[in-house]
Amino acid sequence: MRVKCSCGSKGAIRNSKKESHDLSALYCQCLDVNCGMTWVSHLTYSHTLKKPLKPFKERNEPT
Structure with a gap:
């Protein structure tokens, strides 16, 4: 995934934090010194375009 700074330069994702099942915070930094x-x-997760061919486990199911 690419990120861009408001100055127009490339940015980098330095860290991420999962805030919920469908939402992550991305901590970014401009690469222009x-x-x-x-x-x-x-x-955030939006929606599925094509359902998977095999079933997936629900969040609460044991692995």
């Missing part, structure tokens, strides 16, 4: 901005973006 003259900028150095840091920010948090959120990544």
Whole structure:
């Protein structure tokens, strides 16, 4: 996944934190040494385009 800083330069995801089953916080940093901005973006699950061919385990099922 690519991220871009508001200055127009490339950014990097330095860390992530799962906030819920469908939401993660992405901790990003600008790669331009003259900028150095840091920010948090959120990544969320939206919807399925094609169902899987094999069944998947529910969250509460034991592995």
